[in-house]
Amino acid sequence: MVRWREIDVGALLIAGLVPGLLLAALFIATIRIQIALDPDAAPGYAAERASLSEIMRAVLVDVMPMGIVVFAVVGLILLGWATPTESAAFGALSVVVLAACYRTLSWQAVVRSLTGTLKVSAMMLMIIVGSTTFSQILAFSGASSGLISFATSFELNAYVVLAVMFLVLLLLGMFMDQLSIMMLTLPIFMPLVGLYGFDQIWFGVVMLLALELSLATPPFGLLLFVMVGVSPRGTTIGQVARAALPYIACTLLLVVLLALFPQLALWLPGLIRS
Numbered sequence: 507m508v509r510w511r512e513i514d515v516g517a518l519l520i521a522g523l524v525p526g527l528l529l530a531a532l533f534i535a536t537i538r539i540q541i542a543l544d545p546d547a548a549p550g551y552a553a554e555r556a557s558l559s560e561i562m563r564a565v566l567v568d569v570m571p572m573g574i575v576v577f578a579v580v581g582l583i584l585l586g587w588a589t590p591t592e593s594a595a596f597g598a599l600s601v602v603v604l605a606a607c608y609r610t611l612s613w614q615a616v617v618r619s620l621t622g623t624l625k626v627s628a629m630m631l632m633i634i635v636g637s638t639t640f641s642q643i644l645a646f647s648g649a650s651s652g653l654i655s656f657a658t659s660f661e662l663n664a665y666v667v668l669a670v671m672f673l674v675l676l677l678l679g680m681f682m683d684q685l686s687i688m689m690l691t692l693p694i695f696m697p698l699v700g701l702y703g704f705d706q707i708w709f710g711v712v713m714l715l716a717l718e719l720s721l722a723t724p725p726f727g728l729l730l731f732v733m734v735g736v737s738p739r740g741t742t743i744g745q746v747a748r749a750a751l752p753y754i755a756c757t758l759l760l761v762v763l764l765a766l767f768p769q770l771a772l773w774l775p776g777l778i779r780s
């Protein structure tokens with residue numbers, strides 16, 4: 507059976523940087539085109555220009571502290587100073603320090619945070635236990651090797667197989683949360699990724715884009731219902747879905763670009779490794 511190595515979390519984080527910036531640029535271009543075609547879609551409003559001191563205060567008080575938390579979690583991994591587990595501990599410590607600095611650290615806040623953490627951790631633990639059991643059953647029963655033999659029996663092009671996996675992720679995203687989807691599909695997908703010669707870091711970026719896209723895919727995308735909930739009364743799910751179509755197209759375009767030019771995701775991790 508085809509086996510796979512563990513994916514470097516730091517490399518995966520870095521690999522998503524260039525595609526993320528490119529997707530942001532596509533979104534900006536889409537918004538600019540929509541405004542040019544329909545200026546009423548983004549009406550202007552009167553606002554007082556903030557002074558330089560107000561801007562600096564907002565940056566130092568509201569933005570920089572969260573930047574410290576992000577650096578403690580992500581930056582330490584990227585610099586190679588901490589493992590993902592250690593960076594999580596540093597992130598929690600930085601939040602405690604900031605809460606103390608803002609004078610919001612109290613026993614009530616600590617109890618609420620621990621309660622919420624316990625609930626989320628218990629849920630994730632059950633999902634991980636179930637997915638681990640599932641992957642072990644696949645391995646010991648021979649289902650994984652059987653699946654690989656079944657997939658290769660059609661003699662499909664590698665990118666056709668990739669498209670099928672992408673569609674499966676979109677379909678599951680209509681009904682399941684992203685963590686459950688990952689734990690359910692990775693034991694099946696990763697052997698196929700190794701068999702067809704896809705880079706695991708590159709596939710990780712593509713899979714994350716598919717999971718993001720599944721949240722906004724009509725007709726059951728979770729984000730569509732969230733937008734209906736915060737939209738003015740009378741807004742329908744169809745209107746929100748139609749409004750999301752240009753951004754779905756942007757994400758699909760990015761996936762196509764990644765398929766044509768894998769170095770969009772692999773260039774930066776390779777540069778840092780070297």
